[in-house]
Amino acid sequence: MKVTFPYMGPVLAYKKLLEAVGHEVIMPQKPTQGTFDLATKYSPEFLCFPFKCLMGTYIEALEAGAEAIVTTGGDDNCRAGFYAEVHRRILASLGYNVQFFVIESLFKHPRDFIGSIRDLKGKYSWWHALGTIHFCYDLIAAMDRIQERIRILRAHEKNKGDFTRAWRDIEELFDTCYDRQDVRETEKKAWKILHSVPVELWDPKQAMRIGIVGEIYVTMEGHANQEIEETLAAMGVEVVNSQYVSHWLKQRLQILPWRKSHMEKIIAKAKPYLKLDLGGHEQENIAHMIDYWEKGLDGVIHLMPFACMPELVTQSIIPRISKDLGMPIVSLALDEQRGTANIQTRLEAFLDLAMGKKIRRAGVPGLAAR
Amino acid sequence: MKVGLPRALLFYYYDPLWQAFFHALDIETVTSGATTPHIVDNGVRNSVAEICVPIKIFCGHVVELLATDVDAVFIPRMITVEERKRFCPKFLGLPDMMRYTVPGLEGRLLDPDIQCRQESLADAQDYESLAKMLGKSGREVKRAFAVASEQWEVFRRYHRSGMNIDEAMAALNKKENPVYEPPKNEKRLTIAVLGYVYNIYDSFVGMDIIKKLRLMGADVVTFEMLDDGSVAEKLQRYSKTTPWTFTNKLLGAGYDFFEDPKIDGMIHVTAFGCGPDSMLGRLLEFIAVDHGKPFMTIRVDEHTGEAHLSTRVEAFTDMLRRKKFPVR
Ligand code: SF4
Numbered sequence: 001m002k003v004t005f006p007y008m009g010p011v012l013a014y015k016k017l018l019e020a021v022g023h024e025v026i027m028p029q030k031p032t033q034g035t036f037d038l039a040t041k042y043s044p045e046f047l048c049f050p051f052k053c054l055m056g057t058y059i060e061a062l063e064a065g066a067e068a069i070v071t072t073g074g075d076d077n078c079r080a081g082f083y084a085e086v087h088r089r090i091l092a093s094l095g096y097n098v099q100f101f102v103i104e105s106l107f108k109h110p111r112d113f114i115g116s117i118r119d120l121k122g123k124y125s126w127w128h129a130l131g132t133i134h135f136c137y138d139l140i141a142a143m144d145r146i147q148e149r150i151r152i153l154r155a156h157e158k159n160k161g162d163f164t165r166a167w168r169d170i171e172e173l174f175d176t177c178y179d180r181q182d183v184r185e186t187e188k189k190a191w192k193i194l195h196s197v198p199v200e201l202w203d204p205k206q207a208m209r210i211g212i213v214g215e216i217y218v219t220m221e222g223h224a225n226q227e228i229e230e231t232l233a234a235m236g237v238e239v240v241n242s243q244y245v246s247h248w249l250k251q252r253l254q255i256l257p258w259r260k261s262h263m264e265k266i267i268a269k270a271k272p273y274l275k276l277d278l279g280g281h282e283q284e285n286i287a288h289m290i291d292y293w294e295k296g297l298d299g300v301i302h303l304m305p306f307a308c309m310p311e312l313v314t315q316s317i318i319p320r321i322s323k324d325l326g327m328p329i330v331s332l333a334l335d336e337q338r339g340t341a342n343i344q345t346r347l348e349a350f351l352d353l354a355m356g357k358k359i360r361r362a363g364v365p366g367l368a369a370r
Numbered sequence: 371m372k373v374g375l376p377r378a379l380l381f382y383y384y385d386p387l388w389q390a391f392f393h394a395l396d397i398e399t400v401t402s403g404a405t406t407p408h409i410v411d412n413g414v415r416n417s418v419a420e421i422c423v424p425i426k427i428f429c430g431h432v433v434e435l436l437a438t439d440v441d442a443v444f445i446p447r448m449i450t451v452e453e454r455k456r457f458c459p460k461f462l463g464l465p466d467m468m469r470y471t472v473p474g475l476e477g478r479l480l481d482p483d484i485q486c487r488q489e490s491l492a493d494a495q496d497y498e499s500l501a502k503m504l505g506k507s508g509r510e511v512k513r514a515f516a517v518a519s520e521q522w523e524v525f526r527r528y529h530r531s532g533m534n535i536d537e538a539m540a541a542l543n544k545k546e547n548p549v550y551e552p553p554k555n556e557k558r559l560t561i562a563v564l565g566y567v568y569n570i571y572d573s574f575v576g577m578d579i580i581k582k583l584r585l586m587g588a589d590v591v592t593f594e595m596l597d598d599g600s601v602a603e604k605l606q607r608y609s610k611t612t613p614w615t616f617t618n619k620l621l622g623a624g625y626d627f628f629e630d631p632k633i634d635g636m637i638h639v640t641a642f643g644c645g646p647d648s649m650l651g652r653l654l655e656f657i658a659v660d661h662g663k664p665f666m667t668i669r670v671d672e673h674t675g676e677a678h679l680s681t682r683v684e685a686f687t688d689m690l691r692r693k694k695f696p697v698r
Contacts, residue, residue, distance in 0.1 A: 046648035313463035
C-alpha cells in the first residue's frame with residue numbers, strides 16, 4: 001500500500017520504518033506557500049496551525065498517489081489527539097478514499113497500539129518489526145545529535161549556507177543506511193563532514209546562546225516558524241532547541257523505573273508555576289526555561305501556534321517567570337497568515353535585551369563593542 | 371472566613387454544589403455580580419490577547435472579587451469529573467494562570483484539585499488538602515461534599531425535567547419561578563441551542579438567546595436537559611470522541627438533537643478563541659449535512675453587539691418557519 005505521514009521531524013526515519021515492512025512510501029513534501037493555501041482552504045478557520053499544515057501536506061501526498069496515512073493519536077487533552085478524526089472526515093468529504101493508521105499511546109492503550117503496529121507490519125514477523133524500530137531509533141538519535149551541534153556551529157559559519165548544505169549531504173548519507181551498523185559508520189562520516197566546514201574563531205564566553213522551547217511542531221519545523229533558527233544563526237546567535245523526537249521517544253519508552261531521565265529531574269522546577277501538565281509539553285517547557293537560565297543561556301524564545309490552548313497558559317505565566325529569573329523570554333505565536341515583519345521586530349527587541357543582560361551578567365567588556 | 375465565587379465558567383453548572391458545600395462548612399460566600407462591560411474590560415486587561423473570551427470574563431470576575439473583603443477567591447482546578455475525559459487545558463491551568471496574571475491574587479487563592487469519576491463529585495477523595503486550606507477537619511469536608519453532591523443532584527433533576535439553568539437555579543432556591551408561557555403562535559418551532567453553560571447563560575456572551583428565541587415563538591432545548599446516559603450511548607457508536615468533558619456532552623447532544631424529528635434546527639453558540647469548539651463546530655456541520663437539518667453558528671467576542679445576534683436569530687427562525695410551514 002502507498003502510505004504517507006505528517007512532515008515533522010526525522011521523516012527519513014519514518015520512511016525507513018515503513019519501507020522495511022513492505023510499504024511503498026509517498027514522501028510528504030516540506031510545506032510551501034502552496035501547501036498553506038490548500039491548508040487554509042480546507043481547514044476550519046479556528047483550528048490550530050499544525051492541523052492546517054498537516055491538512056495541506058496530506059492533500060499534496062494524496063494527489064501524489066498516497067492511499068493511506070500513518071499518524072499518531074493519543075488522548076492527551078490538546079487538540080492534536082483528535083486531529084486524525086477531523087482530518088479523516090474532511091478528506092472524505094473532499095472525495096478522497098484514504099485509510100488512516102492512528103498509532104495510539106503504547107502505555108495508555110496498549111492493545112490499540114499493538115493492533116496498529118500489527119496492521120502496519122503485515123506479513124513481517126514481530127522480530128523483524130522490533131529490529132526495524134530499534135534501527136530507526138538509532139537513526140533518529142544519531143541525526144538529532146548532529147543537528148544539535150549544527151545549531152551551535154551555524155552561528156559561526158564562514159560562508160553563509162555551508163551548514164545547511166552540509167546537513168543536506170549528511171541526510172543523503174543516512175538515507176543509505178539499512179541497519180544499526182550502517183548508522184554507526186555514517187554518524188562517524190557525518191561528524192567528519194561537520195568538522196570540515198570552515199568556521200570563524202569565536203570566544204564561547206562572548207557568543208550569545210538562546211534556548212528555544214514551545215509546542216513541538218512549530219518548534220521543530222522551520223517552515224512553521226519562519227526559519228527562526230536560520231535568522232538567529234545569521235545574527236551570530238547559537239541555538240539550543242528543546243524538542244527532539246529522540247528525546248521524546250526516550251521518555252515515552254523509558255521502562256526502567258529507577259533510571260530517571262534528565263527531564264524528570266528538572267520538571268520539579270516547573271511545578272510552582274504550573275502544577276499539572278495540560279496535555280502538551282507545558283511543564284517541560286517551563287522547566288527548560290529555568291534549566292537554560294541556570295546553565296547560563298542568555299534568553300529563551302517560546303514558540304507556539306496561534307491560539308494553541310495549552311501554550312496560551314504558558315504564555316500567560318511567562319512574564320512572571322521572566323521577572324523571577326531576570327531572564328528575557330519572548331513568546332511568539334505563529335500561523336499561516338502572520339507576516340514576518342512583526343516577528344522580526346519583536347525578535348530584535350528581545351535580542352537587544354538579552355545582549356544587555358549578558359553584558360551586565362558576565363561583565364564581558366569585549367561584548368559592548370559588537 | 372469569607373470565600374469569593376466568580377460568576378463565570380462552571381459557576382453556571384456547579385454553583386448549587388459549591389454553595390451547599392460552603393454552607394455546610396459554615397463558611398460565608400460572596401458571588402460576583404452579573405458580567406458587565408466593566409468586568410469584561412478588567413478581564414481583557416489582565417489576560418493575554420489570544421485567550422478565549424470566557425477566560426477573560428472569568429479573569430474580570432476575579433478582579434471584581436479581590437476588590438471586596440473576601441479572604442480568598444475559589445478557583446478549583448477542574449481536572450476530571452468522569453472516566454477518560456478531562457477538561458479543556460485552560461481549566462487545568464486556570465488557577466496557575468490567574469495566580470500569575472491577576473495582581474493581588476497570590477496568597478488569596480483557594481485552588482483545590484478536583485479529580486473525580488462522578489460529575490456530582492460524590493467520590494471526591496482528597497479531603498485533607500482542602501480541609502487544610504479551609505482550616506477544617508477532613509471529616510467535616512467529607513460530610514460537606516456529601517451534602518453538596520446531593521443538592522446538586524436535585525439541581526440536575528430539575529434540568530432533566532426540561533428546565534434551563536436559570537429556571538433550575540430558581541427552583542432550587544424556592545424562588546418564585548416565572549412560569550414560562552409559550553406565546554400563542556400556531557407555527558411553533560423547536561430549536562436546540564448548543565453551547566457551554568458559560569456562553570449560553572452569561573447574558574453578556576449569550577445575550578439571553580433563550581429568551582429571544584422564546585419570544586419568537588420557539589421552544590428551546592439545551593444539552594443539560596438530556597440524560598447523561600443517553601448522551602453517552604449516542605457517542606458509543608462513534609470511533610473516537612473528543613477528549614474534553616463538556617465538548618463531548620455537546621457532541622453527544624448534537625447527535626441526539628439532529629436525530630430527533632421534533633427538532634427543527636440547531637444553533638451553536640461559541641466564544642471567540644475557543645479551541646475545542648473549532649473541532650466540535652466542524653463535526654456538527656458534518657452531522658447537520660448528514661441529517662439535512664438547518665444549522666447555524668454564532669461566534670461571540672467581547673465586541674459583538676446585541677443587534678448582530680438578534681438579526682441572525684430572527685433570520686434563522688424565519689427560515690425554519692418557512693421550511694416547516696410552507697405557504698401555498
Ligand atoms: S472550552 Fe473553549 S471557551 Fe471553554 S475554556 Fe476551553 S477554550 Fe475557552
